[in-house]
Amino acid sequence: MSRxxxxxxxxxxxxxxxxxxxxxxxxxGEDVAKMGGDFGITQGISYKWPDRIFDTALSESAILGLSxxxxxxxxxxxxxxxxxxxxxVCYDQLVNNAAKLRFMFQGKAGAPITVxxxxxxxxxxxxxxxxxxxxxxxxxxxxxxxxPSSPYEAKGMLNAAIRNDNPVIxxxxxxxYNTKGEVPEEYYEVPLYEAExxxxxxxxxxxxxxITLPMAHAAAKQLEKKGVSCEIIDLRTVAPYDKETLKASVxxxxxxxxxxxxxxxxxxxxxxxxxxxxxxxxxxxAPIKRVTSLDVPIAFAPALEDFVLPKTEQIVAACEALMEx
Amino acid sequence: MALAKxxxxxxxxxxxxxxxxEEVIQEYAANGTIPGFVHLSIGQExxxxxxxxxxxxxxxxxxxxxxxxxxxxCGTDPKLVMAEIFAKATGINGGRGGSMHVNDLEYRNMGxxxxxxxxxxxCLGTAFASVYNKTKDVTAVFLGDGTLGExxxxxxxxxxxxxKLPVLYCLVNNQYAISTNxxxxxxxxxxxxxxxxxxIPSCRIDGNDVEAVIETVEVAAEHARNGEGPALIEMMTYxxxxxxxxxxxxxxxxxxxxxxxxxxxxxxxxGDLMQKHGFSEEALTAIEAGIEADIAEMLRFSLxxxxxxxxxxxxxxxADREVEA
Numbered sequence: 184m185s186r187x188x189x190x191x192x193x194x195x196x197x198x199x200x201x202x203x204x205x206x207x208x209x210x211x212g213e214d215v216a217k218m219g220g221d222f223g224i225t226q227g228i229s230y231k232w233p234d235r236i237f238d239t240a241l242s243e244s245a246i247l248g249l250s251x252x253x254x255x256x257x258x259x260x261x262x263x264x265x266x267x268x269x270x271x272v273c274y275d276q277l278v279n280n281a282a283k284l285r286f287m288f289q290g291k292a293g294a295p296i297t298v299x300x301x302x303x304x305x306x307x308x309x310x311x312x313x314x315x316x317x318x319x320x321x322x323x324x325x326x327x328x329x330x331p332s333s334p335y336e337a338k339g340m341l342n343a344a345i346r347n348d349n350p351v352i353x354x355x356x357x358x359x360y361n362t363k364g365e366v367p368e369e370y371y372e373v374p375l376y377e378a379e380x381x382x383x384x385x386x387x388x389x390x391x392x393x394i395t396l397p398m399a400h401a402a403a404k405q406l407e408k409k410g411v412s413c414e415i416i417d418l419r420t421v422a423p424y425d426k427e428t429l430k431a432s433v434x435x436x437x438x439x440x441x442x443x444x445x446x447x448x449x450x451x452x453x454x455x456x457x458x459x460x461x462x463x464x465x466x467x468x469a470p471i472k473r474v475t476s477l478d479v480p481i482a483f484a485p486a487l488e489d490f491v492l493p494k495t496e497q498i499v500a501a502c503e504a505l506m507e508x
Numbered sequence: 509m510a511l512a513k514x515x516x517x518x519x520x521x522x523x524x525x526x527x528x529x530e531e532v533i534q535e536y537a538a539n540g541t542i543p544g545f546v547h548l549s550i551g552q553e554x555x556x557x558x559x560x561x562x563x564x565x566x567x568x569x570x571x572x573x574x575x576x577x578x579x580x581x582c583g584t585d586p587k588l589v590m591a592e593i594f595a596k597a598t599g600i601n602g603g604r605g606g607s608m609h610v611n612d613l614e615y616r617n618m619g620x621x622x623x624x625x626x627x628x629x630x631c632l633g634t635a636f637a638s639v640y641n642k643t644k645d646v647t648a649v650f651l652g653d654g655t656l657g658e659x660x661x662x663x664x665x666x667x668x669x670x671x672k673l674p675v676l677y678c679l680v681n682n683q684y685a686i687s688t689n690x691x692x693x694x695x696x697x698x699x700x701x702x703x704x705x706x707x708i709p710s711c712r713i714d715g716n717d718v719e720a721v722i723e724t725v726e727v728a729a730e731h732a733r734n735g736e737g738p739a740l741i742e743m744m745t746y747x748x749x750x751x752x753x754x755x756x757x758x759x760x761x762x763x764x765x766x767x768x769x770x771x772x773x774x775x776x777x778x779g780d781l782m783q784k785h786g787f788s789e790e791a792l793t794a795i796e797a798g799i800e801a802d803i804a805e806m807l808r809f810s811l812x813x814x815x816x817x818x819x820x821x822x823x824x825x826x827a828d829r830e831v832e833a
Contacts, residue, residue: 209640240670248628256633258633275626279623280621
């Protein structure tokens with residue numbers, strides 16, 4: 184049975200169902216138990232399982248360190264880091280530890296942790312509460328980085344992440360929390376490492392993630408009127424990403440626009456662009472285009488924040504430029 | 509309360525073995541056979557042997573980067589530890605970790621770590637798992653005077669104290685963080701006050717007195733096992749060598765080094781065996797010759813073992829995915 188849920192509620196439901204299925208799953212973080220999370224994502228869990236959800240001091244390193252150590256003992260921690268920007272405080276536990284524990288222990292143990300954090304700009308909170316952080320982590324082998332874009336994906340990918348034996352950084356977008364969509368009631372998983380073709384087309388491939396996907400769909404509608412057929416791919420897992428789906432699409436269309444919310448330099452869009460250039464050069468009919476934020480910190484004032492973020496019209500313009508190339 | 513004769517003899521053998529183990533490592537690092545960094549613990553044997561002796565096999569141990577001695581005493585066959593340091597396929601971790609990262613889950617040696625302060629928070633997780641799984645296993649983490657400069661230490665002490673986690677902070681105060689004396693890096697005369705600040709029972713002991721180390725750690729471990737929370741034990745000692753094999757350690761006064769060499773923990777224990785327990789010179793020499801033969805066998809094994817196969821580099825990065833070359 185499916186019904187309409189918000190992205191926030193879908194995540195909450197995944198937590199409940201994953202905890203129901205597996206007694207080794209527990210939650211810790213700042214304000215997660217009594218308050219139910221700064222964004223309300225862990226609401227209700229402490230009533231059902233008071234011994235499996237823990238409020239901590241403001242100690243991101245301790246939250247992730249404890250998670251890694253407990254995971255080595257066979258538990259499945261689901262730590263919450265309130266804002267993805269704060270992952271900078273505990274970066275060591277992710278890139279030097281979680282990512283390498285399985286390698287270090289030769290597969291006899293690892294760090295099956297799922298680190299939930301909320302990312303993204305758009306709520307006028309300036310440069311310490313607005314970053315998109317996939318690219319901070321994708322240069323570290325051993326980490327899985329996922330960014331669900333819909334309520335259906337959010338629930339299914341969180342379930343998959345918690346059951347996955349790798350450390351997964353699960354990035355929720357704050358502008359998506361109140362978006363709604365069909366979500367099955369029962370437990371299900373959306374597989375990690377698989378991108379999804381959301382719209383089929385023949386002229387240009389647009390790869391998007393989270394808030395750039397609605398922009399891509401809006402752009403595709405405008406372009407359709409001009410006779411340009413866009414294929415839209417939801418990347419879903421940023422690292423390790425789904426090369427085959429991306430390559431199959433670009434081999435068909437010969438044109439690629441990558442729409443990424445974070446800054447341009449060294450972003451995941453740059454990696455996808457490099458991979459396609461290396462592997463599919465002879466299929467390309469035009470250069471690859473990236474639509475991204477500008478390479479600046481996110482400012483507080485609405486006009487400044489809006490100016491630097493990617494926009495639908497930029498995706499339209501990029502596609503048109505490729506068609507005219 | 510002094511140790512029984514047999515037990516003191518056992519730890520003397522342990523200390524003599526790790527002294528000779530380290531001297532062999534020093535020689536083969538100097539002649540270029542062992543690649544990479546090697547951090548020696550000559551002079552610190554009483555801390556290493558004493559802490560391990562006071563723990564159970566099922567207790568979790570987080571040795572530090574100067575931890576070959578403790579590792580070789582956790583239960584793992586020491587020749588597999590030596591082969592690991594020699595970067596060989598037969599090493600306990602197949603040559604993927606080396607001097608700084610030897611681990612063995614079977615004996616709950618959780619691997620030491622190249623990042624100062626990192627295991628200070630990871631150790632919270634094994635201690636947490638003991639509480640969550642309702643077992644009596646304690647977690648012992650080795651740290652140095654230098655480690656206390658890391659912010660993660662505060663998060664660890666704070667959380668362990670607040671949640672009464674069974675963590676033993678085994679602070680090996682060898683007085684130097686590479687070249688910096690602890691008095692030049694921390695305002696406290698005694699570093700045990702770091703524990704006291706978090707209301708953790710803390711003490712400073714002679715880290716070259718193996719009986720004192722064993723007795724103190726045993727009492728602390730018993731308290732932790734009974735749910736009374738963490739303890740911090742500052743063990744005063746000295747590293748005879750530089751920070752890494754090859755560091756001439758010109759930053760330390762010669763008289764200071766000489767004074768500490770006069771307090772040799774291995775010699776002290778040997779003297780105690782003769783004076784307090786009636787061992788003869790001949791009896792101890794015969795025992796030492798037996799250990800020398802063991803060391804020679806470890807060395808032969810390490811030198812003759814093959815290097816790892818290069819495909820090993822690609823294994824155990826992810827639990828569920830292959831990595832392409």
